[in-house]
Amino acid sequence: MADEHNMRRVTAIKNGTVIDHIPSGQALKVLELLSLSGDTSVPVSLVMNVPSKKMGSKDIIKVEDRELTQSELDRLALVAPDCSIAIIRAYSVAEKLNVNLGEEVRNVVRCTFSNCITQNPREPLPHRLKVTKTDPLTLRCHYCQRPQDLDELIHNLL
């Protein structure tokens, strides 16, 4: 009932994506991560700090007329690895997707260390961050091995 009530805090969407179970307070980061914070071409609804049985409290985002791509899902894993995603078509859930960080984040984000070899934008090998822990999420650059500051990392999206 709580979940249903939460979903009705904003109007149902006809087509688009619902991102649920975002850790409380992280929704604005998710918008930034998906480059939706300055995008005025699609309607975005956002609820923050609503009650959740699973998480205590959570954020939810609804994006109209847009279905998230795999590369966007990979990005999302950086701030909301446990979120759930529903693709909505004609007011119904057409697909449920999960974010899966895997063992490595490849070509999603650039290492935050200013002296890493990957700072040269002309170097062609892929940007690779290894997942060394999932809880809390800890990432290290494959090349320079520096641990990554997650708050800084979202500004380094490719």
Added chain:
Amino acid sequence: MKGLITMDDLTNDDIHSILDDAERLLPVARGETYLPLLQGKILGNLFFEPSTRTRMSFETAMKRLGGDVVNLGDVKTSSVVKGETLFDTIQMVDGYTDIIAMRHPRQGAARYAQDAARVPILNGGDGAGHHPTQTMLDLFTIQQSHGTLEGLTVILAGDLRYGRTVHSLSHALVRFGCRLIFASPELLRMPPEIVEDLREHGADVTETEDLLGNINQADVVYMTRIQKERFADEDEYAKVAGAYKLHARDLDNAKSEMVILHPLPRVDEIHPSVDSTRHARYFEQAFNGVVARMALLCRLLNIEVPAEIAGGDA
């Protein structure tokens, strides 16, 4: 093992076996015996940053074993200055050589080069990252002095923040159950992620600013230079320059078998009065760079070092 980028590329058994090879190669390194194990092989020396000992000892090692060397030369006159990427430079040298030794100012460059290359890469230093071939010669010198690598108390002193030699060495020593004392000014402490890594591997690590007060516990004191070139700010360098100056009179209470190592060059952190004490080992250590790199070149090129070498009763 393809290349040697960090000490994680070697198991403890690999380390022991390479040090054994190095021991047998001593008469070859001294020029007493000629053993052309690497005849027909070419080493590419890619030093994008200044180097004296590492570059020269790689070159000597290759030539003592009958191999040949091609050099990148001065970076200012190479294609790097024209904006060539590391990837492209490696593609080119990869085609010319059988193995590459490289030093680069950017951290992670050696791993990047290994991902781009077909031939093995020997990391001769990547920014403030790793310097595993230096670690192998350090371990060889420690084993020569103490007959073992196990369970020693080692002080690492000076610039622990930017000093890549101490980063690689501390990771290796912990694997042999050594107790580590990190002595540095606050500004130049060992990076916290490295200390955390070492502790996760069960290391007994002490961090202190007091070098002299701990010398009596040490089996090895590993001094390092405070590297002016790593500081963006001259004032920051001035705050820590000359923080440690080891003098012969500071060694009165040291264990008799304690040895002092230094990757060199030194500035003023070891006074020349120490050179003539029984503790000084840094010049032998520099010579050992040749023999350790000979053993590594053979290992990465899959060339077996003979069990017996003429004149090899060193």
